[in-house]
Amino acid sequence: MAMDERKFRILQAIIDDYILTAVPVGSRTISKKYGMSLSSATIRNEMSDLEELGYLDQPHVSAGRVPSAKAYRLYVDQLLETGRLSQEDEHLVRAHFAGRTRQMEDVIDHAAQVLSSLTRYTAVVLPPTGSQPRIRNIQLVSVSDNAALVVIVTDAGVVKDAVIRVSEELDSDALYSISRSLTAELSGSTLTEAVERIPLLMERMRAQAELIEGIGDVMQQRGEDIRPHVAIGGTANMLSYPEYSDMEKARSFLNLMETRDRLADIIGQNGEMSFTVRIGPETGVPEMEDCSIVTMTYTAGNGQQGTIGVIGPTRMQYSEVLAAVSMMGRQLSQLLSTSEDDGVPRLEG
Numbered sequence: 001m002a003m004d005e006r007k008f009r010i011l012q013a014i015i016d017d018y019i020l021t022a023v024p025v026g027s028r029t030i031s032k033k034y035g036m037s038l039s040s041a042t043i044r045n046e047m048s049d050l051e052e053l054g055y056l057d058q059p060h061v062s063a064g065r066v067p068s069a070k071a072y073r074l075y076v077d078q079l080l081e082t083g084r085l086s087q088e089d090e091h092l093v094r095a096h097f098a099g100r101t102r103q104m105e106d107v108i109d110h111a112a113q114v115l116s117s118l119t120r121y122t123a124v125v126l127p128p129t130g131s132q133p134r135i136r137n138i139q140l141v142s143v144s145d146n147a148a149l150v151v152i153v154t155d156a157g158v159v160k161d162a163v164i165r166v167s168e169e170l171d172s173d174a175l176y177s178i179s180r181s182l183t184a185e186l187s188g189s190t191l192t193e194a195v196e197r198i199p200l201l202m203e204r205m206r207a208q209a210e211l212i213e214g215i216g217d218v219m220q221q222r223g224e225d226i227r228p229h230v231a232i233g234g235t236a237n238m239l240s241y242p243e244y245s246d247m248e249k250a251r252s253f254l255n256l257m258e259t260r261d262r263l264a265d266i267i268g269q270n271g272e273m274s275f276t277v278r279i280g281p282e283t284g285v286p287e288m289e290d291c292s293i294v295t296m297t298y299t300a301g302n303g304q305q306g307t308i309g310v311i312g313p314t315r316m317q318y319s320e321v322l323a324a325v326s327m328m329g330r331q332l333s334q335l336l337s338t339s340e341d342d343g344v345p346r347l348e349g
Contacts, residue, residue, distance in 0.1 A: 001049055009036065010046050011055055015067045015075050019315040022242045024064035069280035072292065072314050076277045089118055090327060107336060108231040111308065111328055116234025118324045121312035122257070123233040124267045128304035128336070134190055137183040138215070140166075140175040148175055150218050152191075162221070164214035178208060182215070191219045230260040243290050243313045256287045267295060267309035274329075275322070280314050292316050296325045298332040306332070 013034040014025045027043040030036065036043070047065055050056045055074065056065040067075070108125040115123035133154030141149040148166045166175070185201060186194045198216030202209040235257045244250045257263065266285055269276075278284075279292045288311070295309040308328055310321050 001053060003053065006038075007046055007050055007053075010038075010043060011050055011067075011071060012075065014047070014050075014056065014065060015071060015315075018067055019317060022313075022315065024059055024066050026064035029064070067315070069282065069314060072279045072318075073282075076279070076318055089324070105229050105231075107332070108229065108306070109233075111332055112231035112233035114233075115308065115310060115324060115328050116237060119310050119312065119317070119321050120234070120237055120240075121310050121316060121321070122235055122238050124263060124309040124311065125231040125233075125332075126264055126268060126307040126309075127229055128300040128306040129268075134188055135183075135186050135194055138179055138186060140179045142166075142170075142172050142175055150215055152219065154191075162218045164211070164218065166211055166214075170208075170211070178205075178211065181205070182212075195220050230264050232257060232260075232263070238311070238313075241313050249290070252287045253291075256285070267293070268307050269295075275325075277318070277322075290314060292318075294318070294321050294325055296329045298329040298336075300333070300336040306336075308332070 010030060013030050013036070017025045017029060017033065027040040027047060030043050031038060031040045047056060050071075051058060051065060055068055055071040057068050058065050105127075108127055112123045112125045115125070136153045136155050139149075139151040139153070141151065143149050143163060145168045146165055147163050148170075149161055149163055151161045170178075182201075186197065189197065195216055198212060198219075202212045205212055235254065238244050238253060239250055244253060266283070266288075274297050276295045277292065278295075280289055283289070283291060283293055285291075290313060291311055292314050293309055293311050294316075295307055297305045297307055299305050308325055310316075310325055312321065
């Protein structure tokens with residue numbers, strides 16, 4: 001038994017209908033709604049063949065059919081033509097980034113929120129791999145006669161702090177002056193670059209060499225602790241779909257959304273491919289056996305790549321999702337450029 005053109009058309013109609021309704025599809029529905037000029041009996045026979053081929057499942061004997069993961073894979077690979085976002089939606093994406101924000105974390109947080117709004121699914125955005133936050137300013141705040149709080153603020157909105165020992169001779173004004181000098185010297189540097197410059201700063205600021213060394217130790221420790229920021233939008237969107245009306249299944253999904261490191265690993269499994277679509281069991285994640293994951297890579301100005309992902313039920317609107325993810329990828333690639341002068345993420349335009 002082979003897949004012919006008529007079976008293709010019937011399978012596509014079943015998938016389209018099930019995506020919209022989440023209700024098992026019967027032969028009469030296909031005959032009435034999709035105008036195929038085929039009798040219900042003929043459609044029923046073809047549906048039986050499609051079930052034998054593994055493209056349809058029948059939840060109950062008297063119920064209609066639902067697409068299998070194999071059917072969605074065929075739909076994505078052979079039946080789907082990538083659409084375009086409406087002009088209104090494209091304007092929404094561009095307008096959302098018009099604020100000229102310089103913080104990487106802000107940019108990807110906004111991207112996740114917009115993407116979840118456009119698709120009505122859950123969106124995840126990862127920053128470019130290998131990119132390190134860059135220092136924006138360093139502050140020293142006196143907490144006692146011989147201790148100060150070191151606060152390191154980066155362009156990713158990450159604040160790292162620690163308490164270090166300082167000379168009793170350094171009052172608040174002296175600490176403020178040192179803070180300004182360090183910010184002027186190290187602003188725009190990654191934590192790794194800043195640590196490499198510490199010996200030179202100790203030589204130039206010999207009177208404060210012990211203090212500078214302590215700040216370098218903080219930078220080195222905090223640099224090792226940094227994890228990629230994972231931006232998530234629309235987590236609760238999944239709960240509006242009948243697939244997640246089961247409380248245990250919903251709880252399992254929400255728990256997964258809370259484990260950011262694991263989620264980053266799942267979304268980042270796109271290898272060298274610009275687009276990937278993983279359907280149901282293809283995700284390799286038990287909590288996502290009823291989900292599909294669409295991912296796309298985007299490129300920052302420094303050539304490093306980040307990842308955009310959309311998580312939805314296996315009956316997601318694939319055409320709309322691919323169009324939205326593609327648009328968002330183009331926007332992020334355009335917006336996240338790196339200045340040759342200071343390496344700080346900027347927005348073009």
